[in-house]
Amino acid sequence: QLVLTQSPSTSASLGASVKLTCTLSSEYSTYAISWHQQQPEKGPRYLMKLDSDGSHTRGDGIPDRFSGSSSGAERYLTISGLQSEDEAEYYCQTWDIGITIFGSGSKVTVL
Amino acid sequence: EVQLVESGGGLVNPGGSLRLSCTASGFSFDNAWMNWVRQAPGKGLEWVGRVKTILDGLTTDYAAHVKGRFSISRDDSRSTLYLQMNSLKLDDTAVYYCGTDQYFDVLVGYERDFWGQGTLVTVSS
Secondary structure, eight states, X not given: OOOEEEOOOEEEOTTOOEEEEEEEOGGGTTOOEEEEEEOTTSOOEEEEEEOTTSOEEEOTTOOTTEEEEEETTEEXXXXXXXXGGGXXXXXXXXXXXXXXXXXXXXXXXXX | OOEEEEEOOEEEOTTOOEEEEEEEESSOGGGOEXXXXXXXXXXXXXXXXXXXXXXXXXXXXXXXXXXXXXXXXXXXXXXXXXXXXXSOOGGGOEEEEEEEESOEETTTTEEOOOBOOOEEEEEOO
């Protein structure tokens, strides 16, 4: 069964870096995912598509301090130089034939 | 500038029906698979369903929890996506978002997706 498991919430100081994890169920370890950001009281915003080899393409206007990487079934989102507007929920998403699923989300708090 | 604007949300009684619309601009709507995704109060994102393009047969897929009650369609001449919701239940209460699904943007040469701002559906007696 296709499942995405996200790392628990994290907090970090302004200017620091955080690395979020999204883990695919093992039989789907080669699947690509997308990352999305949802700031408080706002709709989601597409960040990037991330492939199993770590290659990624960012969405419109997404700064390069958002980067992606992969290792096995794990997909990562690294936010460098944290800014106050990065405080948000981050969701990963993937697809299979006839279905799309989202992870449960990871909350980032900026101290 | 890409825009996706949802409309049609509101208060509806359990068992009632509602039709949501999503009007698109700024990208090649007829070449995009389109999703509906919802978010119940205080919860995460939940996929509702998808419609593919005419070239891909206008195939629709639905999440198990809405299959048989919800129906997705599109009118490419109006760049508009629809979600017909029937037999609504209390736990269908959510903000409903439309968005593209793995949209290949020929202008930039790679996939990127877009979201609308959402419309609130409240199912309550």
